[in-house]
Amino acid sequence: MTMTSGRKPRKPVLRRLSRNSPTASFIEALETDGCVVVQNFTDQETLAKAQREVQPYLDVDEPASLVGALQGSTKTCTRLIGRSSTVREAFFADSLYQDLVDHFLSIKTICYYGSESSINICYPLLSVAITMDMRPGTLAQKLHRDDKNHHARHTAATTYHANRDMLLGLFVPGCDTSRENGATRVVPGSHLWGDEKPDFGEDGTKGVIDVELKAGDAFLMLGSVYHGGGHFARDEGSRTMHIMFCCCGNLRQEEVSYLSYPVEDVKGYSKIVQDRLGWRQSEPNLGWVDLKSPEFLLEGQY
Numbered sequence: 490m491t492m493t494s495g496r497k498p499r500k501p502v503l504r505r506l507s508r509n510s511p512t513a514s515f516i517e518a519l520e521t522d523g524c525v526v527v528q529n530f531t532d533q534e535t536l537a538k539a540q541r542e543v544q545p546y547l548d549v550d551e552p553a554s555l556v557g558a559l560q561g562s563t564k565t566c567t568r569l570i571g572r573s574s575t576v577r578e579a580f581f582a583d584s585l586y587q588d589l590v591d592h593f594l595s596i597k598t599i600c601y602y603g604s605e606s607s608i609n610i611c612y613p614l615l616s617v618a619i620t621m622d623m624r625p626g627t628l629a630q631k632l633h634r635d636d637k638n639h640h641a642r643h644t645a646a647t648t649y650h651a652n653r654d655m656l657l658g659l660f661v662p663g664c665d666t667s668r669e670n671g672a673t674r675v676v677p678g679s680h681l682w683g684d685e686k687p688d689f690g691e692d693g694t695k696g697v698i699d700v701e702l703k704a705g706d707a708f709l710m711l712g713s714v715y716h717g718g719g720h721f722a723r724d725e726g727s728r729t730m731h732i733m734f735c736c737c738g739n740l741r742q743e744e745v746s747y748l749s750y751p752v753e754d755v756k757g758y759s760k761i762v763q764d765r766l767g768w769r770q771s772e773p774n775l776g777w778v779d780l781k782s783p784e785f786l787l788e789g790q791y
């Protein structure tokens with residue numbers, strides 16, 4: 490579960506592996522490259538079903554969010570686990586994804602009660618599930634690491650070690666993706682970089698690869714990989730991407746305040762207590778509801 494492969498490092502590339510390749514080959518790719526394409530992850534019928542489930546939310550006539558790397562021209566479907574049973578059961582619950590989540594994000598430690606040792610395993614959690622539907626006018630996102638949200642710190646390394654990452658993402662496109670319709674851009678190997686200013690060269694493309702996918706493929710990425718959505722250069726249509734990230738299970742409060750204290754009670758608490766219970770979002774982009782700090786739920790009817 491927390492073992493690394495111990496293989497000699499090779500040059501980072503974007504590897505493409507069939508869904509039925511051995512799990513060990515996905516582990517090797519993620520350790521070396523930080524990301525990997527899963528070919529034949531799903532089929533057209535399942536993708537069409539997922540699209541039908543999210544489309545009403547994508548088409549809501551409200552301005553698209555400006556938070557984080559979003560720029561107002563990408564429509565989103567938040568609360569995705571509840572809104573799309575297909576995304577939930579066919580994509581998120583996929584055994585390959587979940588085995589890799591378990592491998593990379595489970596934490597096993599020994600602690601002592603007096604002189605008696607206790608071995609415990611902390612299992613991963615869903616961190617976010619959201620559909621992003623890029624539309625005309627969307628420019629390329631600035632390359633970033635998604636674990637910035639959790640204030641992750643990184644030490645430069647030449648080889649991977651267990652528990653280096655706190656996030657593992659699964660991207661399932663609803664259509665073929667290409668440079669022209671904003672395929673995700675990634676820098677394979679950047680998960681082993683430290684926290685110093687990254688060097689993407691003068692034109693910002695050094696080491697950057699377009700993750701062009703066929704509808705039915707998926708893309709796996711550790712949270713420390715530099716990446717960003719590409720430029721949607723078409724005048725019409727959209728690029729749908731179902732995105733899920735799991736995080737380490739210790740990134741949570743000891744007492745689950747949202748279940749322990751009903752929202753109607755929390756409305757009457759002082760601001761500092763509301764904030765400490767988690768009703769104020771952490772920056773950047775951590776602890777939101779519908780991409781907004783949950784404070785808004787304390788103001789109106791909920």
Ligand SMILES: O=C(O)CCC(=O)C(=O)O
Nearest residue numbers: 558621673717718719730
């Ligand atoms: O849409 C994509 O391809 C990537 C989106 C992304 O990286 C983000 O919004 O943080």
Ligand SMILES: [Fe+2]
Nearest residue numbers: 634635716717
């Ligand atoms: Fe991102």
